[in-house]
Amino acid sequence: MFRRATRKTLALATAAVTVVGLTSACGGSSGSSGGTVNLTYMIWQTSEEAAYQQSIDVFEKAHPNIHVTIDLVSWAQYWAKLQTSAAGRNMPDVFWDHLEYLPELAKEGIITNIADDVKSSKLDLTQYSPKLLAEWENGSTIYGLPKDWDTIATIYNAKDLTTAGMTPAQLGSLSWNLTDGGSFVAALQKLTVDQNGKHPNQAGFDAGHIKQYGIALEAPNGQQDWWDFGVENGCELQDRAYGAWTVSSAACVQAMQFEQDLMYKWHVEAPGTITNTPNAAALPQILAQNTAAITFDGDWDLDTYQSSLPAGSWGVAALPTGPKGSGTVFNGLTDAIYSGTKHPAEAWQLEEWLGSAASEKIVTDSGTVWAAIPSLDSGFITAWKAKGIDVSAFYQGSQGATIGYPLTTSGTAFTNVVLKDMNQVWLNQMAPQAAANDITSVSNAAVANGD
Structure with missing residues (x-):
């Protein structure tokens, strides 16, 4: 929830x-x-x-x-x-x-x-x-x-970037792929550290006792996590507005799998046991507490970051690019x-x-x-510049490839099955392909039944 x-x-x-x-x-x-x-x-x-x-x-x-x-x-x-x-x-x-x-x-x-x-x-x-x-x-x-x-962008803890020897510009120029994770996973490995100071790519790293994760994402949301990976991998949730669901396509499943791998293969993303629990901290607090160094979030939450983190301690960067280039969820x-x-x-x-x-x-x-x-739109950038935050990454995202919010009369059925199945995926209790098949089947049945 x-x-x-x-x-x-x-x-x-x-x-x-x-x-x-x-x-x-x-x-x-x-x-x-x-x-x-x-x-x-x-x-x-x-x-x-x-x-x-x-x-x-x-x-x-x-x-x-x-x-x-x-x-x-x-x-x-x-x-x-x-x-x-x-x-x-x-x-x-x-x-x-x-x-x-x-x-x-x-x-x-x-x-x-x-x-x-x-x-x-x-x-x-x-x-x-x-x-x-x-x-x-x-x-x-x-x-x-x-x-x-609104769009989605990367929000970062500035101190964590500095400790990892990384600049905001470098963070905003990362890319990911489906084989070795690309420069994005490499950067997250630098930002992830266990209680003994080891990183995931170092011998002796203890995945069971991680002090700080590279990233924490809202789960099992979609809008602020795997949908963004999805659009950067060519995933389309529907074949058309008000049409059939296509979540079980290879491009969508690969995006889900990539995020699950961030948690349980590379150990650089906070797992569902941290982000899915009812009393888990919100993303701004997760960054403020150094539970994770970066997150993906929407510009509607900028005020929350501004009030949760000290001035100058956080910032905004572009999302990493994927196999099909840059992309973001675009909503209004x-x-x-x-x-x-x-x-x-x-x-x-x-x-x-x-x-x-x-x-x-x-x-x-x-x-x-x-x-x-x-x-x-320049007025929004100017207003946040006066507050010490460069929010132009959100605007840049809106100008590229985007995935819109699904339009369907089966929204209730889709939402319910997504929350049930994706929660299990983020807890490593269900394979992405199985979840995607179930989501697609249940949602399309609701469309056919007029639910």
């Missing part, structure tokens, strides 16, 4: 409640008083609330007849609350939507197809990242204006409009504002999220 508040991760899906069976008929959470329309805007990330409140303040000045209340609900409770709200016909008018839940929300008619609003407002959709926009379009439907994006959110809102016109005005260059600039220039409008 995932152990911290986060914006985008597969691993917490088991804590979320399916939205199947919800109805959009009637209702809505908004009301009006004295000519003022009250809208509720539900989000889940504490570190982003201030920036969005600043944006809302500007919106309200331009729309004095509309008042917006931000409802902050942690990710762990977010989707369950959304279900309860829908059942009680008291949904937020506008709320953050995630690609994992998009197909189900759309299927149940809970979110609004904004295509007609976009057309009537003559909104220029070309201002958005084409990759982001494509994720939220399905035929003639559009289920939200892209508001942000939109603001969804509840189809049963009592104030659809005002809700669209809020949606349009939040997806505008003016609003996205406010949020991006604060270093909160990358903008879905590419021309604004």
